[in-house]
Amino acid sequence: MSLVPPQPSGFVRVGTDMTAAMAIERDAELMLRVRDGDETSFALLLERHRGPVIHFLYRMVQNSAVAEELAQEVFLRVYRSRETYQPTAKFTTWLFRIATHLALNWIRDRKSERGQESLDREAADGGRLRQVPDRQFNVEQHLLREARLEEVRRAIATLPEKQRAAVLMHKYQEMEYSQIASVLSCSESAVKSLLFRAYETLRARLAHFV
Amino acid sequence: MLCPIQEGGNAEVLLAYCARSLDPGALAVLERHIEVCPACRKFAGAQRLVWEALDAWKPGPVSDDFDDRLYARARQQETERWWRQLHQPRSWFSWRPALSMAAACITVFAVFLFRSPDASNVPAQGSRPETVDVEQVERTLEDMEMLRQFSLAPASLETREAKPL
Numbered sequence: 001m002s003l004v005p006p007q008p009s010g011f012v013r014v015g016t017d018m019t020a021a022m023a024i025e026r027d028a029e030l031m032l033r034v035r036d037g038d039e040t041s042f043a044l045l046l047e048r049h050r051g052p053v054i055h056f057l058y059r060m061v062q063n064s065a066v067a068e069e070l071a072q073e074v075f076l077r078v079y080r081s082r083e084t085y086q087p088t089a090k091f092t093t094w095l096f097r098i099a100t101h102l103a104l105n106w107i108r109d110r111k112s113e114r115g116q117e118s119l120d121r122e123a124a125d126g127g128r129l130r131q132v133p134d135r136q137f138n139v140e141q142h143l144l145r146e147a148r149l150e151e152v153r154r155a156i157a158t159l160p161e162k163q164r165a166a167v168l169m170h171k172y173q174e175m176e177y178s179q180i181a182s183v184l185s186c187s188e189s190a191v192k193s194l195l196f197r198a199y200e201t202l203r204a205r206l207a208h209f210v
Numbered sequence: 211m212l213c214p215i216q217e218g219g220n221a222e223v224l225l226a227y228c229a230r231s232l233d234p235g236a237l238a239v240l241e242r243h244i245e246v247c248p249a250c251r252k253f254a255g256a257q258r259l260v261w262e263a264l265d266a267w268k269p270g271p272v273s274d275d276f277d278d279r280l281y282a283r284a285r286q287q288e289t290e291r292w293w294r295q296l297h298q299p300r301s302w303f304s305w306r307p308a309l310s311m312a313a314a315c316i317t318v319f320a321v322f323l324f325r326s327p328d329a330s331n332v333p334a335q336g337s338r339p340e341t342v343d344v345e346q347v348e349r350t351l352e353d354m355e356m357l358r359q360f361s362l363a364p365a366s367l368e369t370r371e372a373k374p375l
Contacts, residue, residue, distance in 0.1 A: 046277060054276075055269045068273055072280050079284050145266070152263045170229070171264050177222075192222055199225060203256040206263050 027091035034082045042082075046075060049092070052173060053099050059168050060103040061110075062157055070102045093182045096173065100165050100183055107161055148209065155205040162186075163198035170195055214240075215249045224250060228257040 027048070033041035053074055058067035077098050156164055162184060169175045169183060181191045214223045226232045227240050244250045273279075 043277075046280070050272060050276065054272050058269045059267070064270065068276060072276070072283060075280055076283060076287065080287070148263065149267055152267050156264075156267075167264075171261070174229075174231075195225065196221055199257060199260060202260045202264075206260055207256060209259055209263055 028087035031078075031082070031085050031091055032087065034079070035085050042079060045078070045091075049095055050075075053095060056096065056168055056173060057099055057103055059156065059172065060100075060164060061106055062153055066106065070099070070106060073102055074099045089182065090179065092173075092175075093179055096169065096175075096183045097185075100169075104161050104165070151206065151209075155202055158205075159198050159201060163194050163201075166191055166194040167198045167202070213243065213247055213250060215247075215253060221253070224253050224257060227254060228261050 027045065030041040030045050034045065050071070054067055054071045057070045057074075058064055061067055061070065074095065078095065156167070159167065165184060166180055169180045170177075175183070177188045177191045177195075180195075181188045184191065184194075186194075214221055223232070223236070223240060227237065227244075232240065240250075244254055
């Protein structure tokens with residue numbers, strides 16, 4: 001199986017195909033070295049993917065402590081699976097599949113434990129803690145910016161879980177439809193449908209931002 | 211160019227346009243279409259707004275001790291796994307083959323036990339079954355009696371010859 005899926009015609013991502021292919025090969029190569037007992041390769045993989053995984057999980061669960069905890073579990077699972085690793089798919093697809101699975105499980109468990117209202121409150125609190133104050137804004141601008149960010153967070157949080165995961169991978173991880181489909185274990189057309197509905201909801205919710 | 215909205219199911223071109231992931235050729239064609247299509251212009255405007263709003267949402271930095279905690283947990287899990295393997299004989303020894311072997315041994319032993327007494331009664335190949343004939347026994351006894359009388363007869367003759375007439 002080829003590690004590099006073909007790019008859809010008419011579309012091009014910011015990075016070039018060659019760069020992406022090299023990055024994919026690099027990840028698989030590093031993971032194969034981890035499988036052979038090379039601990040430094042695991043450190044390199046962690047260095048490359050720590051940020052994207054934590055940020056994705058943070059946007060999914062909207063709680064920084066939980067996001068880091070889940071990210072630790074993601075990398076622990078990768079490490080534990082090193083002996084059976086086979087480079088049959090993109091490393092990032094595998095990584096984000098684990099991350100998405102853990103995030104969706106956490107969200108479902110949380111829902112059944114507490115209910116959506118308290119989740120929103122805690123998400124808002126957690127979100128505020130994560131924001132780095134920007135000194136170039138005055139107080140009014142800062143409050144306005146915070147209010148808008150709060151609306152964005154709420155809009156994302158109210159999306160159904162799969163739509164949320166699809167939007168975050170499409171927007172922030174810049175993943176192709178085919179890769180999102182692999183992560184979510186669904187078809188490309190299902191991903192397009194998820195994204196279309198999700199963006200439709202977001203457009204309606206954030207329309208007053210003009 | 212056909213309108214991506216009116217064409218139906220091709221709004222992904224507009225999503226790609228807002229995500230700035232269209233190649234230059236497709237981008238130029240779509241931009242010319244957007245100039246003359248109010249529906250696409252409205253869609254693209256709203257989608258661009260969403261895109262910018264999401265751009266503004268930046269997560270904070272990762273904890274400094276994230277890696278240290280991860281490595282500590284990995285080491286702990288490795289140690290636990292090692293001890294589990296050491297203390298759980300089931301991980302390398304299964305009772306299943308032993309039980310099967312025991313069952314087979316019991317079966318063989320039982321077969322041997324129940325068949326052994328019969329084995330002495332089983333006649334050897336080629337031998338005939340032994341039958342006791344009462345008449346034959348009687349005849350034999352009579353023959354033996356007759357022989358005994360014969361053996362006594364010469365002795366009486368000798369004593370008669372020795373006696374003087």
